[in-house]
Amino acid sequence: MNNLHSLLQSSAVSRRSFLSNTLKSAGSLALLGVNPSFAAGSAKQLTVQEIMDLILKEGGLTPLSDTVDTLKAGRADQVVTGIVTTMFPTITIIEEAAKRKANFIIAHEPSFYNHKDDPAWVPNNMVVKQKQQLLEKHKIAIWRFHDYCHSMKPDAVSYGVAKKANWLSYYKTGERMLTIPALSLKQLVQHLKTSLGIGHVRVIGNLDQSCSRIALLPGAWGGPRQVSTVESEKPDVLIVGELSEWETAEYIRDSRLMGSKIALIVLGHAVSEEPGMEWFAEWLQPKLTGIKVTHLASGDPFIWM
Incomplete structure (x- = not known):
């Protein structure tokens, strides 16, 4: 009888010990930011559509209803194994995503070389066909995240650029203007190249002139909005991603010839908005369990000679 009593006591202690250790393990996982159910391999699988809806x-x-932010490849019902964010879904990005077992690319800019991603933009385009075949081979979905990206509060691109340039303390959501401590144009250019990781920029202006009031317009805003910003805000320097040389650049040149001290810095389209998609990956990752989000920079397509 005493042996039976001892056995029951031992069993009860074992059960209590098991429960205590289980709870401690779950608590430790929670403190580490790991969902215990995911650790046990039971995380819910999400489709492309479910992730778009979550975003x-x-x-x-x-x-x-009227947006370019649509699926460019793949299916909305396919289960996502990993996510890559980028500016342009280049062949290099697609192949790297496949290596990483990531079958969902969220890209800020077009996949097929025109704003609406019309594959028949240029008839019988063999590059488009080969790219489509590569995407099909790896079963990769691409969603363009452009209009929604700029509709976020704050705008993911301008916020990401300000963050990477260490200008968040001067940044105000919804505003294009920043007032920073005065730098020479040369110092400002060097700061942007270093902080944003840009090899080369194009500049109009006196490299010794002082710059404090900045109009920050990464990407391709178009001549009318670039010029109207200068006219209305009177910045010391206009910073853009890209421009039409026969529009904004000539306006800046003539403006200076008539006595203005406005300067212009052209960063390049992809590199000027890349920090936005990098920050978007940081924003998205904590909202997903069991799906890795990786930012891959598409980079500058040019070499400089």
Whole structure:
């Protein structure tokens, strides 16, 4: 009888010890930011559509009826194994995503070389066909995240650029103007090259002139908005991603010849907005369990000679 009593006591202690250790393990996982159910291999699988819906919900974004932000490849119902964010979904990016077992690319800019991603933009385009075949081979979906990206509060691109340039303390959501401590144009150019990781920029202006009021317009805003910003805001320097040389650049040149001290810095389209998609990956990762989000920079397509 005493042996039976001892056995029951031992069993009870073992059960209590097991429960205590289980709870401690779960608590430790929680402290580490790991979902215990995921650690046990039971994380919910998400489809491309479910992730797109989650982004809109978490970003407080209203679905748009007229937008370029549509699926360019793949299926909405395919289960996502990994996510890559980037500016342009180049062949290099697609192949690297495949190596990483990531079958969902979220790209800020077009996949097929025109704003609406019309594959028949140039008839019988063999590069488009080969790219489509590569995407099909790896079963990779591409979603363009452009209009929604700029609709976030804050705008993911301008916020990402300000963050990477260490200008967040001067940044205000929804505003294109920043006032920073005065730097010479040369110092400002060097700061942007270093902080944003850009090899070369194009500049119009006196490298010794002082710059404090900055109009920050990464990407391709177009001549009318670039010029109207200068006219209305009177910045010391206009910073853009790209421009039409026969529009904004000539306006800046003539403006200076007539006595203005406005300067211009052209960063390059891809590199000027890349920090936005990098920050978007940081924003998205904590909202997903069991799916890795990786930012891959598409980089500058040019070599400089």
